[in-house]
Amino acid sequence: YELTQPPSVSVSPGQTARITCSGDALPIQKAYWYQQRPGQAPLVVIYKDIERPSGIPERFSGSSSGTTVTLTISGVRAEDEGDYYCQSTDSSGTLYIFGGGTKLTVL
Amino acid sequence: VQLVESGGGVVQPGRSLRLSCAASGFTLSSYDMHWVRQAPGKGLEWVAGISYDGRNENYADSVKGRFTISRDNSKNMLYLQMNSLRREDSALYYCAREGAVAAFRYWGQGTLVTVSS
Numbered sequence: 272y273e274l275t276q277p278p279s280v281s282v283s284p285g286q287t288a289r290i291t292c293s294g295d296a297l298p299i300q301k302a303y304w305y306q307q308r309p310g311q312a313p314l315v316v317i318y319k320d321i322e323r324p325s326g327i328p329e330r331f332s333g334s335s336s337g338t339t340v341t342l343t344i345s346g347v348r349a350e351d352e353g354d355y356y357c358q359s360t361d362s363s364g365t366l367y368i369f370g371g372g373t374k375l376t377v378l
Numbered sequence: 379v380q381l382v383e384s385g386g387g388v389v390q391p392g393r394s395l396r397l398s399c400a401a402s403g404f405t406l407s408s409y410d411m412h413w414v415r416q417a418p419g420k421g422l423e424w425v426a427g428i429s430y431d432g433r434n435e436n437y438a439d440s441v442k443g444r445f446t447i448s449r450d451n452s453k454n455m456l457y458l459q460m461n462s463l464r465r466e467d468s469a470l471y472y473c474a475r476e477g478a479v480a481a482f483r484y485w486g487q488g489t490l491v492t493v494s495s
Contacts, residue, residue, distance in 0.1 A: 303480045305422070312472060312485035313422065324479045356422050358482070365436050367412070367424035367481060 272296060272361045274370035281376040288344040290373045292357030295338055300359045302340040304333060307372075308353040316355075317342060344375075352377045379403045379484045381473050386489030389463055397489055399456040399473030407431070407451035410476045413458045415469035416488075425471070426458065427481075441467075463493045 274294040282288045292302060302320050305313035315324055317333035320340055330345045344351055357370040385397040397413070413425040426437045426447040435447050446459040456473050470488040477483025 303482075305482070307422075312487060313482065315480045315483060318479040322479065354421075358422075358424075358480075366438070367427065367436075369414075369422040369424060372421040 272366070272368055274357050274359060274368050276355075276357060276370040276373045278371070279374045279376065281378055282347050283378045284349060285346055288347050288351070288375055290342045290344075290355050290357075290375070291339055292341070292370050293339045294357075294359060294368070294370075296362045297335065297338050297340055297359060299362060300364065302333070302335065303358045304331075304342045305356045305358060306351075306353055307356065313356065347375075347377055349377050351375060379475065381475060381484060381486035383471060383473050383486045383489035386471065386491045388492045388494060390495050391464060391493055393463055394459070394461045395463060395491060397458040397460065397471055397473075397491070399458075399486060401454045401456065401473075401475070404475070406449070406454045406456070410481070411447075411449060411456045412474045412476070412482060413447060413456075414472045414474055414482060414485075415467075415491075416472070417466075417469040420469075423469075428456070460491070463491075465493050467491065468493045 304317040306316045307313040316331045320335040321333045332343045334341045354372045356372045380402045382400045412427040428447045444462045448457045472488045474482040475484040
């Protein structure tokens with residue numbers, strides 16, 4: 272089972288970045304998004320497809336449609352640059368899977 | 379919440395290594411725990427998970443039969459016993475604690491394992 276993400280996304284400051292993640296089990300298993308800045312441990316920015324943890328800016332949002340989930344970052348800032356990983360589980364819910372990661376570049 | 383990994387280092391292919399994760403700031407026995415690794419310049423890979431009471435373990439196919447996750451709640455410690463190590467096991471190994479929002483809510487800073495002859 273795999274989760275597929277684009278390798279890279281580039282946007283200018285203030286623009287909207289959208290990062291997709293596709294997987295066959297996503298209609299039945301929730302997705303999570305993690306931000307990883309260079310040299311740092313990952314940080315969850317979206318959980319259960321659409322929820323935002325406390326302390327995460329409102330410009331981060333998530334959506335889901337069928338086998339694809341999307342992380343949207345509105346009004347992108349330079350500090351948002353980094354790698355973003357989607358994560359879910361297989362259909363049984365016992366094995367955890369990460370997508371290959373998407374490098375967000377703020378031009 | 380603080381998670382501090384240790385035990386990494388350079389090891390020859392086929393040898394063994396045990397990683398440790400010291401947990402503090404919370405009651406370890408209340409939470410499922412995981413090991414996640416990241417090869418240099420590569421993405422995240424879940425390795426293994428263990429239930430709060432140690433009764434259930436799950437492993438990625440890539441390590442099943444070679445790695446064993448365990449915990450000692452009385453000592454606030456999580457472990458990863460790695461046997462028959464391969465070059466492709468070289469990575470930064472993170473321990474992670476579940477939270478209300480995600481399976482990997484809190485992370486340590488990782489311990490580096492290099493498998494090389």
